[in-house]
Amino acid sequence: MAVAFDAASSGQGTGVTSLTVSHTCSGSDRLLTVGASVSAGSPPTISGVTYNSVAMTAMSGPTLFITFGRYSSWRLIAPATGANNIVASFGGTADEAAVGGISFTGAHQTTPLGTVAEAEGTSTAPSVNAVSAADEIVVDHVYAFNSATAGAFSYAPGAGQTERYDVNVSDNFGGAAGSTETGAASTTMSHTITTAGIVTSWRTSAVGVKPAAAAATDNQEWLTRSADRANQRQSSMVPY
Amino acid sequence: MPKLADGMLVSISSGRQELPILTVPDANDSVTIRLKRATSLEPLNWSNRSTTISLTVDASYDGGATWEFFVGATAEGGVHVTRTGVELEETTLSGTLRRGSGRRLRATLEVANGPLATRTTIEAT
Numbered sequence: 001m002a003v004a005f006d007a008a009s010s011g012q013g014t015g016v017t018s019l020t021v022s023h024t025c026s027g028s029d030r031l032l033t034v035g036a037s038v039s040a041g042s043p044p045t046i047s048g049v050t051y052n053s054v055a056m057t058a059m060s061g062p063t064l065f066i067t068f069g070r071y072s073s074w075r076l077i078a079p080a081t082g083a084n085n086i087v088a089s090f091g092g093t094a095d096e097a098a099v100g101g102i103s104f105t106g107a108h109q110t111t112p113l114g115t116v117a118e119a120e121g122t123s124t125a126p127s128v129n130a131v132s133a134a135d136e137i138v139v140d141h142v143y144a145f146n147s148a149t150a151g152a153f154s155y156a157p158g159a160g161q162t163e164r165y166d167v168n169v170s171d172n173f174g175g176a177a178g179s180t181e182t183g184a185a186s187t188t189m190s191h192t193i194t195t196a197g198i199v200t201s202w203r204t205s206a207v208g209v210k211p212a213a214a215a216a217t218d219n220q221e222w223l224t225r226s227a228d229r230a231n232q233r234q235s236s237m238v239p240y
Numbered sequence: 241m242p243k244l245a246d247g248m249l250v251s252i253s254s255g256r257q258e259l260p261i262l263t264v265p266d267a268n269d270s271v272t273i274r275l276k277r278a279t280s281l282e283p284l285n286w287s288n289r290s291t292t293i294s295l296t297v298d299a300s301y302d303g304g305a306t307w308e309f310f311v312g313a314t315a316e317g318g319v320h321v322t323r324t325g326v327e328l329e330e331t332t333l334s335g336t337l338r339r340g341s342g343r344r345l346r347a348t349l350e351v352a353n354g355p356l357a358t359r360t361t362i363e364a365t
Contacts, residue, residue: 010335011311011335012333012335013315013332014330014331015315015320015328015330015332016314016331017292017315017316019313019333020296020311020312020313021311021312022308022309022310041322068323083308085309085312093315093320095322095328147323148324167334169334170274170332170334171328173322
C-alpha cells in the first residue's frame with residue numbers, strides 16, 4: 001500500500017501555556033506527525049503532545065535552540081479516525097507558540113519512520129537532508145523566530161515540496177511550517193522565509209514515512225504455498 | 241482586517257463564560273482572538289498569575305446548526321516580559337478555518353481563580 005498525505009492542521013498563540021488544534025485523521029494504516037515549538041526569553045519546556053488524549057512519541061527534541069527557542073516534533077501510529085484534538089502543553093508562558101499536524105495513510109504500522117534528520121541555524125533558509133526511498137514520503141516541520149525586530153513570517157517550500165501548513169504567530173515574532181515531498185535516496189527539505197524581522201533563528205527536522213507492508217507479501221505467501229503444494233505433489237508420486 | 245468583536249474591558253468571574261456567536265465573512269479564513277494582559281501601564285488587567293483562562297473556540301460551517309472544536313489554548317495572568325524586553329500586552333490564539341459560507345464562531349472562556357479584568361477582541365483576516 002502506498003503512503004499518501006491525509007490531512008493538515010495548525011494553530012498558534014502568544015502568551016499561552018498550551019495550544020489545542022483540531023485534526024481529522026481518516027483512512028487505513030494511519031500515521032500522525034506534529035511539530036510543536038515555542039520561543040521566549042526563557043523558553044518553557046514542552047511537556048508533551050497528545051492526540052485524542054493519547055500521548056505522542058517524540059521524533060525530535062524537545063530541544064533548546066539559539067537560546068530563545070524550543071523545538072519538538074512528534075508521531076503517533078494508528079491515531080484515532082475522525083476529528084480529534086492535538087494538545088501541546090508547555091511548562092510556562094511562551095512568547096510565541098505554534099503547532100502543526102500532518103497525517104498520512106498507507107504508513108507502516110510497526111516501523112513507520114526512517115532516521116530523523118535535524119538542523120538549526122540563523123538565516124532565512126532552513127534546510128535539512130533526509131535519507132529516504134522512492135516509495136516513501138518525506139515530511140518536515142520547521143519553526144523560526146526573530147530575536148530583535150518583529151516581521152511577519154511566511155514560508156516558501158523548496159522545489160518538489162508541497163506546503164501543508166504555514167503559520168505566522170500574531171505578534172510577528174515567530175512562525176512555523178510543514179511540508180511533504182516524495183522520497184528519494186537523499187531528500188533536501190528546505191524553505192525560504194520572508195520576514196521583515198532581523199536575526200531569524202530556526203530549527204527543523206525531516207524524516208521519511210515508510211509504506212505499509214506491501215501487497216507483494218501476500219503474493220509471496222501465495223507463491224510459497226504454491227511451491228509447497230507442488231513439492232507435496234512431487235513427493236507423493238510413486239517412483240517407477 | 242474585519243473585527244468581529246471588540247469588547248470593552250470587563251471583569252470576568254471564575255467559571256464558564258460564553259461569548260456571543262459571530263459570523264465570519266466568506267472572504268476571511270484566519271481568525272485571531274486577543275485577550276488584554278496586565279502590563280505596567282495597565283496593571284489591573286488579569287494581574288494575578290494564578291488566574292488562568294482556558295479559551296475554546298468552536299466553529300460552525302452550516303450557519304450554526306452543528307458545531308466542531310476549532311482551536312484552544314490555556315494561559316496564566318500576570319506581567320509577562322518577552323525576550324525582547326517588552327511586556328506582552330495580549331494573549332492571542334489563531335487558527336485557519338475551512339473555506340465556505342455560513343461560518344460561525346463560538347468562543348468560551350473558562351476562568352479559574354478569578355475574577356480578572358480583560359478585553360476580548362476577535363479579528364478575521
